[in-house]
Amino acid sequence: MSDQPLLADRFLRACAEHGDRLAVQDDRRSLTYHGLAEQVRKTARVLEETLTADRRRVAIHAHNSVDHVVAYYALLLAGRLPFLADAQFGPTELRHIADDCGIDAFLTDRPADFPLPARLRTVPGNRLALGLLDPGPAAGGRPASHPATATCRFTSGTTGRPKCLEFSHTAVLSAARSWTEGTGLTADDRVLCLAAFSNGLAFNTSLLPVLLAGAQLHLYSGLPTSAGIRRAVTRSGATRLVAFPLVYRLLAEAPQADPAGFATVTRAFSAASALGSEVKKAFEQRYGVPIADYYGIAETGPCTYERDPAHPTGQGSALPGADLRLRARPSGDPEILVRTASMATRYLNAPGLLEQRVDADGFYATGDTGRLGGGRLRITGRIAGPLNIAGRKIDPTEIEAVARRVPGVRDAVCFADRDARGEAVVHLVVATSRPSSRQEFLGICRSRLAAYKVPGRISFLRAIPRSSAGKVRLTELARLVAPAPAPAQPPAHDKDALR
Structure with missing residues (x-):
């Protein structure tokens, strides 16, 4: 550990600077900055002693916790x-990333039911267990990582296999600086994070920026409930809340609001999927806390942030180090292009794919449509690509492939839809030659897909409408599977109508 990588060096310098201040806390333990640095050093020594030199690639498959933070910086x-x-990746996704990216080992918080063949070892002082994959690293059979890569995260692929994004030390630090400077994060802040570190929302706003600023990082554990979130806010005295739109909906619809418990919160941050205006308005009215939409792309890091609560709609203006422009598509839709100092270098397991979406000026084609006015961005739609459901990108081809393997299925397609409550869900439409039930397909999907990919709606048709080129006619499909309107009730005095 004599030649410390840049991120590890910056992390240890921050710990030395902030000393006895509280650094990170979950519902089981807390550590000061000095204590965090000590635990990271101890765990790093264990990993060095346990992992041979050729076992360099280690995936963390765990929920947010103090131990997760320790494990991440110990690996660095x-x-x-x-x-x-x-953390919700199932056996299929884990097998894919292990094979496609040459993962040598996993750190997991579920050693008793880790789904891949592995030799599991305890890590002293850490709840995460180290699983050494068997067999070990394939000789020459895995893609080489970029020499500058410091961290890898995943996003959905076009074939149902997660794509692995490589980020350099400089890119990760740039994202942290951009967020800290652009949002005014200081050592006096207490950040309650409910988003997973594997997602850009938490990674770019919490995992490193909070520690570099000398602030407190509080982590939520367990299923998000309105009562549990309110208790966590009160316990932490949070000044900032980082969460996906689902959390704000839960709080906005809670039977008991308890606005006094949110008195310390100055700003809430939302990202990953659009936050409904009604939910935003209801939350702000009940708790007196403004919600700021944060726009970021997995491939580019943080892009925009709304600094002014007087602008209740849109995604705000560019963060430091981010530039935005619009490009007219042949269809006429204005596509958003983004250039940041925190962009990924490439996809480890999809060579050349990321580079194809970056123009000569270094701008990444996001696939989102929108408007720019007065320096502010407003997202208006999506051109194509993975479904964005509750902050998670889901590749529809993976779900369709599962459905097509069911005997009797002639065709299948899935798309983003809304359930009866107006929540975004995956809607699977199946054309089958035999009688089938929703429960049958739910059981099949649950056995083969991660929980968040299981369709929230399933419909059956004789045939899925497609164009002569084979493309699904989504407008017609949506009409065919739309819920039938409730029959109108005749007036009570119309006796003939009641017969």
Whole structure:
């Protein structure tokens, strides 16, 4: 550990600077900055002693916790390459990333039911267990990482296999600086984070920026409930709340609001999917806390932030180090292009794919449509690509492939839709030659897909409408599977109508 990588060095310098201040806390333990640095050093030594030199790529498959934070920085300090995997990845996704990215080991908080063949070892002082994959690293059979890569995260691929984004030390630090400077994060802040570190919302706003600023990072554990979130806010005295739109809906619809418990919160941050205006308005009225939409792309890091509560709609203006422009598509839709100092270098397991979406000026084609006015961005839609459901990008082809393997299925398609409550869900439409039930397909999907990919709606048709080129006619499809309107009730005095 004599030659400390840049991120590890900056982390340790921050710990030394902020000393005995509280650094990170969850519902089981807390550590000061000095204590965090000590635990990271101890864990790094264990990892160095346990992992041979050829086992360098380690994925963290765990929920947010103090131990997760320790494990991440310990991997950096030990000279390993951390991969932040979604805690909800199931066996299929884990097998894919292990094969496609040459993962050598996993750190998991569920050693008893880790789904891949691995030799599991305890890590002293840490709840995460180290799983050494068997067999070990394939000789020459994995893609080489970029020499500058410090951290890898995942986003959905076009074939149902997660794509692995490589981020350099400089890019990760740039994202942290951009967020700290652009949002005014200081050592006096107490950040309650409910978003997973594997997602850009938490990674770019919490995992590193909070610690570099000397602030407090509070982590939420367990299922998000309105009562549990309110208790966590009160316990932490949070000044900032970082969460996906679902959390704000839960709080906006809670039977008991308890606005006094949110008296310390100065700003709430939302990202990953659009936050409904009604939910935003209801939350702000009940708790007196403004919600700021944050726009970021997995490939580019943080892009915009709304600094002015007087602007209740849109995604705000560019953060430091971010530039935005619009490009007219052949369809006439204005596509948003973004250039940041925190962009990913490339996809580890999809060579050339990211580079194809970056123009000669270094702007990334986001696939989002929108407007720019007065320096502020407003997202208006999506051109194409993965479904964005509750902050998670889901590849529809993966779900369709599962459905097509069911005997009797002739065709399948899925798209983003709304359930009866207006929440975004995956809607799977199946054309089958035999009688089928929703429960049958739910069971199949649950056995083969991560929980968040299981369709919230399933419909059956004789045939899925497609164009002569084979493309799904989504407008017609949506009409065919739309819920039938409730029959109108005749007036009570119309006796003939009641017969």
